[in-house]
Amino acid sequence: MHKKPLSKQIYDARWCYLFVLPCSILTGMFVIYPIGMSWYFSLLDWSGFTKEAKFIGLQNYYEAVNDEFFWDAFIRSFIFMFGTVPVKIVLGFIIAVFLNNQVLKLAPFFRTVIFMPVVTAIAIIGIVMTFVFSPFNGPANKFLMSTNLTSAPIDFLGNPDTVLPTVMGVYVWKWLGITMMYWLAALQTVPQDVYDAAKIDGAEGYRLWIHIILPIVLPFAIVIILVEAVGALNVFPLIETMTAGGPFFSSEVMEIYIFRTAFVTDSGTMPRLGYACAAGVFWGVAVLFITVLQGLWMRRTRRI
């Protein structure tokens, strides 16, 4: 086939370019440009509120990798991810399997209830949960004490040992509805005749699930894990409103660390946008690296 010259192709597609323009401008302004700029800012000694900015090369990075709080927050973010994602995946799958039953008449109602926290503003959840887990007559402690599970109230959010598990629990509660919906979508792709045929062949119980249904939903599982893993690294609103990283930084994940060094001036220190950007870039690259690794793993698994 004869191919038109490039200039003619571009001219013919002039409407196409016009149509992609508005969205491209927005994405450019609020996604692409900020990515580029944060690299530049990370090389500056800059408070963010004055025009004075000094170029200091990689000094911010050097300072970050030598900061104990930086690494604590870094590791804590991954603890958060490894602690929540498997729970969500497994629990979400079990619930989805039950709710996928047509026979269960109340399934739509249960689905709605479990999904409800997902549509609730995350900052509000954080604030309400500080009440729920309050050691002073908070409902959680009241329940535990009235059922004699504990004798003294537990300071869930005030104790460095319990704060992270509590926040992780709330995170799972808040977002489990999404995981369940993902699994429901996956389960609905299992054709009824596959299921019927397996039954005729005598596949029952766990054998049916392991040999017939799991292989069908596996490709979905990989996408779900990827989406969930990246999601679990973005937990700023919940932790900021529940604990603001406290007590004694024991729930400070990476995004809280960035926010604190960039904007919080309570402690009397100057805000340091340049330094916060360096921490952010380091973090962004780490997340990207994990995403790419997972993406590669996904491709390999799909080919098999």
Added chain:
Amino acid sequence: MSKYLNFIAEKNQVKYLIITIAFIIFSFFWIYPLLWVLSASFKTDFEIWGGLGLIPDRLVWENFERAWFGANMGRYFFNTLIITVVSVIIVVVTTGMFGYVIGRYSFPGKKILIGILISTIFIPQGYTIIPVFDLLNNLNISKNLIGLTLATAGHTPVIYILLFAGYFSRVPVELEEAAKMDGAGFVRTFISIMLPLTKPVVATVSILQVLHAWNDFLLPVVITLGNPDIRTLSVGVYAFKGEYFVDWSGMAAASVITILPIIILFLFMQKYFVEGVQGAVKG
């Protein structure tokens, strides 16, 4: 044809009953925190910390009055409403146009455009927030709702574009050719033939953006740091907690003002919420 895997046999009444009851108990505990805050918003402070019961002695509507007027939640409500509505319009129009072209045409540079877009999917919000803040300052729109609305609309809407592109690519070519025969140009074909066909996607994308705009926290909290007047509801309740931290019932009322509109929207338009969420893994 049924797509469901019925492993609970209809004959097995006992098993069915046990599962149903287990789910009813589970659901109650699951939703208890939300019911608790709803009931707290109608109680007195004393009553809130008094017991686990959900039914208030009498409805204390003054809590809502204090939150709406005293804590300025009324103003924040309209701020949030404006940001949400305008950003939904912007997002639907821009990603709809983008998705249409991506889904139906090929042109030089298309692959690069898609590549750039896909690569931004997993960029954490915390990574871009500081330059966005700086950009709005430099454009002089950080002190009013314009900047916040634009930034809310400008988060990576890749999933929206994919939803539109997928839908548009399945529209039969004949429709478009018929429109061309009638002398309709590119824009008119899009507006009068294509857009009306995509109502379900428009609904899904709108719902997802409503959810995002109404519930967003990091962006508004940073942008409104020095401007209490343009706070959104989420930021307002957070500031409320800092300023009047002993007014529990007022805070519960402020929380209910924030979450109730979306919960009601969800109950009525559940189908689109589900489609939007599931679109992320089906694609």
